Amino acid sequence: MVSIIKTEFSKMKRYSVIWIGVATxxxxxxLARFMATASDGATHTxxxxxxxxxxNNLVLIYPATIALIAGYIIDRERTDDxxxxxxxxxxxxxxxxxxxxxxxxxxxxxxxxxxxxxxxxVFFASGFPGFSIGGMIQVLFQMIGINxxxxxxxxxxxxxxxxxxxxxxxxxxxxFFYGFVGMMASGHGLRDLYPITAGLTVIGYQDGSSDPTGxxxxxxxxxxxxxxxxxxxVFTAKNREVTTAKKKKKNSGKTVQKRNHSAR
Amino acid sequence: xxxxxxxxxxxxxxxxxxxxxxxxxxxFPIPFTALVLAGSMGNFTGFxxxxxxxxxxxxxxxxxxxxxxxxxxxxxxxRDNDTLKNLRIIPTSPAKIATAKIAVLxxxxxxxxxxxxxxxxxxxxxAGSELTNIGGNFGIAIITALLYxxxxxxxxxxxxxxxxxxIFSVILTFFYTMFDFMLAYGGLFATTDPMMKMITNIMxxxxxxxxxxxxxxxxxxxxxxxxxxxxxxxxxxxxxxxIIGVLSYLxxxxxYSKRES
Numbered sequence: 001m002v003s004i005i006k007t008e009f010s011k012m013k014r015y016s017v018i019w020i021g022v023a024t025x026x027x028x029x030x031l032a033r034f035m036a037t038a039s040d041g042a043t044h045t046x047x048x049x050x051x052x053x054x055x056n057n058l059v060l061i062y063p064a065t066i067a068l069i070a071g072y073i074i075d076r077e078r079t080d081d082x083x084x085x086x087x088x089x090x091x092x093x094x095x096x097x098x099x100x101x102x103x104x105x106x107x108x109x110x111x112x113x114x115x116x117x118x119x120x121x122v123f124f125a126s127g128f129p130g131f132s133i134g135g136m137i138q139v140l141f142q143m144i145g146i147n148x149x150x151x152x153x154x155x156x157x158x159x160x161x162x163x164x165x166x167x168x169x170x171x172x173x174x175x176f177f178y179g180f181v182g183m184m185a186s187g188h189g190l191r192d193l194y195p196i197t198a199g200l201t202v203i204g205y206q207d208g209s210s211d212p213t214g215x216x217x218x219x220x221x222x223x224x225x226x227x228x229x230x231x232x233x234v235f236t237a238k239n240r241e242v243t244t245a246k247k248k249k250k251n252s253g254k255t256v257q258k259r260n261h262s263a264r
Numbered sequence: 265x266x267x268x269x270x271x272x273x274x275x276x277x278x279x280x281x282x283x284x285x286x287x288x289x290x291x292f293p294i295p296f297t298a299l300v301l302a303g304s305m306g307n308f309t310g311f312x313x314x315x316x317x318x319x320x321x322x323x324x325x326x327x328x329x330x331x332x333x334x335x336x337x338x339x340x341x342x343r344d345n346d347t348l349k350n351l352r353i354i355p356t357s358p359a360k361i362a363t364a365k366i367a368v369l370x371x372x373x374x375x376x377x378x379x380x381x382x383x384x385x386x387x388x389x390x391a392g393s394e395l396t397n398i399g400g401n402f403g404i405a406i407i408t409a410l411l412y413x414x415x416x417x418x419x420x421x422x423x424x425x426x427x428x429x430x431i432f433s434v435i436l437t438f439f440y441t442m443f444d445f446m447l448a449y450g451g452l453f454a455t456t457d458p459m460m461k462m463i464t465n466i467m468x469x470x471x472x473x474x475x476x477x478x479x480x481x482x483x484x485x486x487x488x489x490x491x492x493x494x495x496x497x498x499x500x501x502x503x504x505x506x507i508i509g510v511l512s513y514l515x516x517x518x519x520y521s522k523r524e525s
Binding site: 016017020023024027031035037038056060061064065068069072169170172173174176177180181184185188 | 266267284287291292295299302325326329333429430431432434435438439442443446450455458459460
């Protein structure tokens with residue numbers, strides 16, 4: 001398994017999709033800065049500004065982005081026609097999927113650190129007050145924590161759509177919707193139950209508008225439930241695409257039947 | 265032109281676009297019906313509440329996002345299969361091909377409006393209300409779908425112009441959709457910042473929302489009194505969006521015409 005994960009990291013170096021992840025993080029921070037411009041007269045401390053970044057990232061773009069990156073990396077094995085080679089080594093589809101999910105998990109953590117660095121850069125460039133070392137460390141852990149938990153929340157979608165060729169785009173569309181509904185779930189007292197927003201309680205997120213404490217047991221239970229669903233999907237995962245060979249076989253079978261029919 | 269649109273629709277069969285659009289249109293009615301059943305919609309109830317939520321919140325998010333993905337698939341199809349050269353040899357002008365692809369986006373937008381209408385009726389029935397003003401609401405759904413389909417055309421310029429990967433196009437679409445949505449629903453058009461005022465008077469979602477709010481914000485509520493000075497008539501919204509659409513269409517055709525393969 002370790003060598004499979006190492007291989008995935010080697011492959012990742014080639015993918016430009018990583019840079020799209022980095023660009024996404026930068027744009028989310030810029031969006032938060034842009035929204036800060038609009039909030040007339042409000043003071044933006046490091047905690048306020050980072051909360052805005054965390055919230056925008058969580059409900060607007062992160063679930064779809066990570067589903068897109070993971071789906072793309074998995075689907076590349078099909079588009080580059082390398083899946084057949086991997087399966088004949090033999091590395092099972094399930095093992096490959098686990099390897100890719102772990103590698104993308106590590107990438108999610110790396111993207112969180114990048115998000116944190118961009119937040120700090122924009123924070124200092126804007127001249128906002130209220131910086132402290134303790135606050136900075138807290139923000140770093142909050143960003144890593146929330147991004148990892150929201151990655152767990154979309155893992156069932158990734159694992160499910162990965163099994164069929166080209167279906168990851170539908171998964172990305174769903175992840176976009178899934179993340180956005182978090183905004184409404186959080187506003188209607190379902191923050192701890194809804195998987196995307198459950199991490200907010202775990203990281204101790206406070207924005208002043210919603211319940212700052214939450215129920216940590218409910219949040220953890222919700223995350224564990226999603227992990228269990230992911231485990232079931234991954235455990236039963238296999239490459240479910242209809243191969244070209246099978247299609248050809250089917251078509252040739254039909255042709256033979258047609259020929260026999262016309263011969264009669 | 266009709267034949268070209270027919271050809272594009274045939275290509276769609278292979279990609280299951282129509283089912284993708286209907287699937288997307290049926291996602292939001294589920295949480296919105298749950299919200300209405302929970303009684304969180306003030307004076308609006310049943311069908312009117314579900315429909316209002318879908319048209320003002322579901323459509324602005326889902327329709328541009330889905331159409332952006334589909335636009336990338338449509339415009340990259342010839343590049344991926346290396347078929348643009350064959351089409352140009354027939355000869356079919358690139359301007360006509362681009363127009364047919366944009367026409368397909370509008371057809372899918374209308375299918376989305378229809379699916380939204382049907383799902384809000386089902387949601388309304390589940391919420392236990394009578395279905396009233398169906399014709400009027402259907403008209404609003406169609407106008408909203410047409411406006412939001414036009415609103416995605418600036419993104420199509422970038423998709424066609426950069427001619428990069430699907431990933432780039434999808435991320436670009438999501439950002440545009442979210443940025444546009446936040447400008448409208450974050451109430452950013454009500455700020456005193458001159459730059460923000462200018463942006464919220466140009467971007468499609470804030471101006472479409474300012475037209476929709478006349479009908480879908482509860483009169484007598486604090487939100488209504490805040491919004492009232494910013495209400496816009498439909499003709500002004502349509503005019504702004506049409507100008508954006510025409511300029512985008514001309515740019516798309518120009519860029520696509522320069523493409524060789």
